Each structure stands twice: as C-alpha cells, then as structure tokens.
Amino acid sequence: MIRQINHTGRKRIARNAICITLRKVSDRLMFDATRKLGDYALPSDAHVWLEAYRQASWMQFSWGRVSEPLLPNERWLDEFDSSDGIHFRVRVTSATEAHRILAEADGIPCELPDDDSKGQSLLPIRLGDLGNEVWRLELDGDTPTLVVNRIVGDGKALARRPEFAALVYPAVVRAVFSRMLLDEDQPPEEEQEGWRGEWARFARQYLGLDEIPESRENRRLWIEDAAVAYAQKYLLAERYNEARREEEDVP
Amino acid sequence: MKLRVFKPAGIANFEAYLAALRADPSLAVPERLLVDDAFSEEVPGRIEIKVKQLESRFDAAKYLYALLDCSGLEQPERNKGLWAWLSLLLFDSTCPLESSGGRKPGADARHIPEVGNFLRYYRHLLLGPYIIYRANRDAPENAMALLCQKLNRPGDVVEQLSARQQRISNRTFLAVASKFYVDSAGKQRRGAQNKTRGSALRLAKVANQFDVNWYLYAMKPDEFAHLLPKEFDKFKANSS
Numbered sequence: 001m002i003r004q005i006n007h008t009g010r011k012r013i014a015r016n017a018i019c020i021t022l023r024k025v026s027d028r029l030m031f032d033a034t035r036k037l038g039d040y041a042l043p044s045d046a047h048v049w050l051e052a053y054r055q056a057s058w059m060q061f062s063w064g065r066v067s068e069p070l071l072p073n074e075r076w077l078d079e080f081d082s083s084d085g086i087h088f089r090v091r092v093t094s095a096t097e098a099h100r101i102l103a104e105a106d107g108i109p110c111e112l113p114d115d116d117s118k119g120q121s122l123l124p125i126r127l128g129d130l131g132n133e134v135w136r137l138e139l140d141g142d143t144p145t146l147v148v149n150r151i152v153g154d155g156k157a158l159a160r161r162p163e164f165a166a167l168v169y170p171a172v173v174r175a176v177f178s179r180m181l182l183d184e185d186q187p188p189e190e191e192q193e194g195w196r197g198e199w200a201r202f203a204r205q206y207l208g209l210d211e212i213p214e215s216r217e218n219r220r221l222w223i224e225d226a227a228v229a230y231a232q233k234y235l236l237a238e239r240y241n242e243a244r245r246e247e248e249d250v251p
Numbered sequence: 252m253k254l255r256v257f258k259p260a261g262i263a264n265f266e267a268y269l270a271a272l273r274a275d276p277s278l279a280v281p282e283r284l285l286v287d288d289a290f291s292e293e294v295p296g297r298i299e300i301k302v303k304q305l306e307s308r309f310d311a312a313k314y315l316y317a318l319l320d321c322s323g324l325e326q327p328e329r330n331k332g333l334w335a336w337l338s339l340l341l342f343d344s345t346c347p348l349e350s351s352g353g354r355k356p357g358a359d360a361r362h363i364p365e366v367g368n369f370l371r372y373y374r375h376l377l378l379g380p381y382i383i384y385r386a387n388r389d390a391p392e393n394a395m396a397l398l399c400q401k402l403n404r405p406g407d408v409v410e411q412l413s414a415r416q417q418r419i420s421n422r423t424f425l426a427v428a429s430k431f432y433v434d435s436a437g438k439q440r441r442g443a444q445n446k447t448r449g450s451a452l453r454l455a456k457v458a459n460q461f462d463v464n465w466y467l468y469a470m471k472p473d474e475f476a477h478l479l480p481k482e483f484d485k486f487k488a489n490s491s
Contacts, residue, residue: 056386
C-alpha cells in the first residue's frame with residue numbers, strides 16, 4: 001500500500017463523527033445534524049461549514065464555530081428534488097486566515113426520511129433484545145428484517161457502517177436467497193408482489209444476475225454469485241479498508 | 252410530438268442501431284422506435300416536445316430544462332429511458348449527418364446515459380449539459396465554460412472538468428473558468444482546450460491543488476482568480 005504523507009496539517013475528520021438525518025416537512029426536504037469534533041484539537045473560533053451535494057447540485061450551510069455548533073433554522077434542501085444520492089461534506093476553516101481549511105470530512109452519507117426508507121428498503125432494520133448476539137436475520141415475518149441488539153448503542157447507525165456492511169450483508173444476501181430458492185417450493189417471479197418479488201428484481205436489475213436456474217445445484221451456485229455480485233457492487237472490502245484507515249488517521 | 256420514454260426494448264434496439272451505425276454510417280435513423288408502443292411509452296401529462304436543431308450545449312440545456320422543469324417528472328436526470336429517447340428524437344443535433352453523408356455516433360454513453368455512474372453521466376450529450384444548466388439556473392452564464400461548446404463535440408474542456416464533482420458544483424471555479432475561456436460572443440477562446448500553461452485543464456489541476464488548503468467554494472471569483480499563478484495572466488487580462 002502506498003502511504004500518503006499529509007504535509008498540509010489539514011485534519012481528516014472521520015465520517016462517523018458527523019451524523020446527518022433527513023426529514024420531510026410539508027413535502028420539503030430538511031436535514032438535522034450532530035457532530036463530535038472534540039477529538040481534533042481545532043481552534044474554538046474556527047468556522048464550520050456543511051455542504052450537501054449530488055452531481056452538480058450543491059448547497060452550503062454555516063454550522064457555527066467549533067465551540068458553538070449553531071445550525072441555521074432554514075435548513076431546507078430545496079436544490080434536491082429527492083433524498084436519493086445526497087452526500088454531505090464538512091469543512092472547518094480558520095478564523096484568522098480567510099478560507100484556509102483546517103479540517104474536513106467528505107462523502108458523508110445521511111439517514112433517509114422514514115417514509116422513504118419504508119418504501120424502498122429491502123431489508124428493514126429494527127432494534128431487539130438478542131442477549132449476546134449482535135445481529136440476527138428474521139425471515140419468518142412479512143419481510144426479511146435485520147435485528148440489531150439494542151445494547152450495542154445506536155444499532156441503526158451501526159448497521160450502516162461500512163465495517164458492518166462488509167462483514168454482515170453478504171451473509172444476509174446468502175440467507176435471504178437460500179430461504180427463497182432452497183427452502184421454498186416455488187421460486188419467486190420478478191413480477192411477484194411482496195418481498196420475494198422485490199428481492200428477485202433486485203438480483204436481476206441491480207446485481208445483474210441471470211434468471212434463477214431450475215436445478216437445485218445451480219441455484220446454490222446462483223446464490224453464491226449473488227453474494228459475490230453484492231460485495232462487488234457496493235465495494236464492500238474497499239469501503240471496509242477505507243473506514244479502517246479513517247479510524248487510524250484520527251489524531 | 253408528445254414526450255415519451257424508452258422501454259427496455261427501446262433502449263436495446265437503440266443500442267443495436269448505434270452498433271450497426273458504426274459499421275454502416277449511412278444507416279437510416281429508426282424513427283419507429285420513438286412512437287411504437289412496443290419500444291416507448293408516453294409520459295403522463297401529455298407534454299409537447301418539438302424536434303429542433305440544437306447547435307450548442309447551452310441551447311440544448313436551456314430547451315430541455317424549460318421542458319422538464321414543468322413536466323412533473325420526478326428525478327428526470329435518473330431516467331435512462333427518457334434521455335435515450337430524447338437522444339434519438341434529437342439525433343440530427345447529437346449525431347448530425349457529416350459531409351460524407353454518414354453519421355459517426357461515437358460511444359454509446361453519448362446517447363444512452365449511465366445514470367448511476369457520476370463519473371460517466373456527463374458524457375451523455377443532452378443529460379450532461381442539462382444537469383450543469385440546472386445547477387446554475389440562477390446564472391447560467393457562469394457555467395458557460397461547460398456549455399458553450401457544440402452539442403455533438405463537447406471537447407476536452409468538458410471531458411476534463413465535468414468528471415470531478417468538486418469542479419462542476421463549484422460556482423466560484425466555474426465563474427472564473429467561464430470568464431477566462433469564453434469570449435463575449437459566447438465562444439470558447441483559443442487556447443482554452445490546450446494542455447499547456449494557462450489552459451482550462453491547467454486551471455482544474457491548480458484548483459485541485461488549492462482544494463487541499465483553501466475553501467474555494469467560499470471564495471468570490473475574484474479572490475480565486477487573484478490566487479492563481481502567472482501562467483493564467485493572459486486569460487485574466489482577456490476577461491477583465
């Protein structure tokens with residue numbers, strides 16, 4: 001691995017130090033945000049800026065000073081017609097030298113509004129009492145659901161972390177498709193309503209898999225292909241490494 | 252004509268046509284795909300669109316923004332079938348007949364967008380300018396560095412500047428690039444596309460370096476221009 005030396009003194013803020021949540025108010029998109037900058041030894045009077053962006057669209061909001069996390073009341077994301085694909089960036093700039101960047105975090109994802117996630121998520125997440133298990137996949141309800149142990153803290157945030165995704169989601173993909181294709185008599189049709197049809201469409205349209213094979217042995221191979229394609233599509237190992245590096249970079 | 256979107260079969264046939272056109276540049280445009288319900292379907296709202304000859308990226312972006320902004324379509328920029336259909340409808344603009352009597356379509360991505368791929372969507376000859384125009388709709392003249400080119404020949408400046416999100420979403424950067432490299436008649440200045448000192452490509456590289464230390468988004472265009480090294484003096488003088 002080529003190590004990059006940072007000569008600028010600019011600090012990299014870990015993405016998990018910033019939490020952005022979107023919500024809809026009267027059909028307009030708004031965000032809430034929290035941050036933990038205490039570990040970065042930044043000047044208390046430095047300015048903090050928050051940017052939302054997607055493709056060429058961009059909005060900027062002042063986020064007060066390091067010592068004073070004041071967000072504006074008007075936090076509408078009117079530049080974006082949906083929450084899809086919006087990312088955030090935080091920049092901390094010097095109060096004494098105009099426009100000088102002291103620290104930044106880029107590519108910060110956001111939590112989606114409840115109504116969006118309900119409509120779109122193939123895998124709803126809920127908190128539960130799991131003893132000493134961290135997570136469990138429920139396959140016997142209305143839809144496959146990922147249950148995260150409530151004692152691990154913010155379980156929903158945990159489930160969105162790249163490390164968690166890399167270690168857990170390929171196993172989830174295998175388990176869901178095994179239930180659909182090996183444990184049940186009839187394989188689902190893509191046109192079928194309900195979670196079976198949604199997962200079948202997901203495999204074909206997003207993972208680019210062939211049609212579900214007839215034979216049981218070929219279905220086993222297809223399920224393996226699904227887990228591999230999922231990991232590749234979401235670059236799980238790369239994102240895992242990136243997240244680990246960010247944690248190591250935190251001063 | 253009413254605005255329509257391609258179904259998957261329409262996109263597949265358009266792809267096949269582009270491949271065949273590379274082998275036989277005189278192949279006729281398959282206009283049937285535009286109206287045949289097997290290949291395309293009408294967008295709700297019965298939106299009227301006229302076939303026009305669009306010369307520049309700006310002309311196309313302005314026309315399509317006006318059309319789609321009031322269309323009620325949700326996230327039109329993500330609709331692959333829409334942009335592929337528009338490309339075929341406006342094929343005489345995006346892939347005009349050459350003097351030889353044939354057409355040179357170039358890569359598929361120029362006509363059928365890779366909507367999920369930020370690094371490639373801009374290659375689409377209609378969607379790329381549309382997104383840039385929409386993001387700068389309050390002052391599109393500030394984005395002319397990316398919109399002044401001929402529609403079917405975007406060139407290196409667009410190729411190099413559009414591929415980086417921090418360049419095309421940065422209004423300060425775009426305003427300076429537009430002042431430097433677009434003349435008062437709205438044409439790209441000579442030298443803008445070179446790879447030599449002071450060119451647009453160099454401006455992008457220098458801005459990438461500045462990004463490490465300076466918050467360019469918060470600067471005024473003049474502040475950014477003031478920071479630039481001497482190699483840009485010629486263009487600074489042209490723009491003042």
